[in-house]
Amino acid sequence: MKRIFIIGAGAVGKVLAVALKKEGREVVILRGSVADGPPSQETIKVLLYDGSMLQETVEISTLSQFSRLDGLVLLTNKSYGNERLAHLLKDKVGDSPIALLQNGLGIERPFRERHFPKIYRAVLFMTSQVNDTGVISYKPVAVSPIGTIASEDNQLETVVSLLHSPHFQFRAESHIQEIIWEKAIANSVFNSICPLLHIDNGVFHREPQVMDLAKRVIVECIAVAKEHGIVLQQQQLEARILQISEKSDGQFISTLQDIQKGRETEIDTLNLEFARVAKALGKEHLIRETALLGELTLLKSRLSRAAAS
Numbered sequence: 001m002k003r004i005f006i007i008g009a010g011a012v013g014k015v016l017a018v019a020l021k022k023e024g025r026e027v028v029i030l031r032g033s034v035a036d037g038p039p040s041q042e043t044i045k046v047l048l049y050d051g052s053m054l055q056e057t058v059e060i061s062t063l064s065q066f067s068r069l070d071g072l073v074l075l076t077n078k079s080y081g082n083e084r085l086a087h088l089l090k091d092k093v094g095d096s097p098i099a100l101l102q103n104g105l106g107i108e109r110p111f112r113e114r115h116f117p118k119i120y121r122a123v124l125f126m127t128s129q130v131n132d133t134g135v136i137s138y139k140p141v142a143v144s145p146i147g148t149i150a151s152e153d154n155q156l157e158t159v160v161s162l163l164h165s166p167h168f169q170f171r172a173e174s175h176i177q178e179i180i181w182e183k184a185i186a187n188s189v190f191n192s193i194c195p196l197l198h199i200d201n202g203v204f205h206r207e208p209q210v211m212d213l214a215k216r217v218i219v220e221c222i223a224v225a226k227e228h229g230i231v232l233q234q235q236q237l238e239a240r241i242l243q244i245s246e247k248s249d250g251q252f253i254s255t256l257q258d259i260q261k262g263r264e265t266e267i268d269t270l271n272l273e274f275a276r277v278a279k280a281l282g283k284e285h286l287i288r289e290t291a292l293l294g295e296l297t298l299l300k301s302r303l304s305r306a307a308a309s
Contacts, residue, residue: 005069008032008077011128014044015138019168021056028059032077036064049139072162073098079107079269086110097155104269105184108149119149120159121176123183127248143169147176181230185221188270189214189241191255192293202249205242214241216289223286224278259301262308267297
């Protein structure tokens with residue numbers, strides 16, 4: 001696997017590309033929402049939490065420029081585009097491994113349904129935000145785990161070795177589903193409550209009443225997870241919400257940024273996916289507040305997009 005293809009030219013994909021190029025890897029960023037266009041070079045600047053700066057020039061291209069993607073394929077695009085991408089990638093990927101570095105529940109479903117042979121899933125513990133000058137502020141929170149979703153010959157350790165770098169760290173994880181659900185619950189809290197209150201991530205450690213709402217979402221989602229066969233700990237999730245809130249105080253969650261810019265959000269794979277799982281289990285009553293917050297966030301997003309069009 002000589003090349004690493006990163007699908008998604010947002011903050012996460014660009015930070016990862018810079019970190020990998022610093023380690024001498026051959027990296028190409030492919031725009032996830034643009035099907036055609038000539039390749040170009042972009043100098044990407046990443047501001048680290050300690051005030052130092054990383055900078056690399058990276059090739060930016062589109063899927064149409066490649067008949068085959070021979071290498072490791074990473075998805076950092078918004079997960080609502082996965083259905084379309086699974087269709088576009090099926091004949092290009094072959095037996096190359098793909099790793100989903102995205103938020104949400106069930107986001108690997110389009111790839112499993114099309115029988116991609118090697119699917120991996122990472123859960124990212126980091127924050128990133130593009131400032132007005134185009135510089136990306138990046139702060140790692142913890143080492144990001146990667147696990148196997150589907151693979152005929154498990155190459156997890158190879159994938160981890162290709163992705164791991166001092167600035168963007170990864171580790172192999174044999175129980176990735178539990179971590180996926182934990183992260184999805186945390187994302188459901190931040191990506192619904194913060195946009196609806198139009199406030200930064202720090203609100204949960206600053207305002208006890210808002211944290212009380214977060215706790216109710218956690219309790220509901222844990223109940224659905226248990227029905228699905230995933231056992232999670234409430235206190236652990238509450239502590240994680242507070243930790244993320246404190247470390248990202250003053251930063252605005254991506255869903256709020258998307259709403260402000262009239263873009264589609266990932267709420268469908270968060271609160272609303274929990275609601276769908278609960279409905280499939282005949283347990284809709286377990287998830288009422290979480291589902292309502294998701295529906296309100298979706299409505300706010302649609303109204304914003306309509307106003308922008």
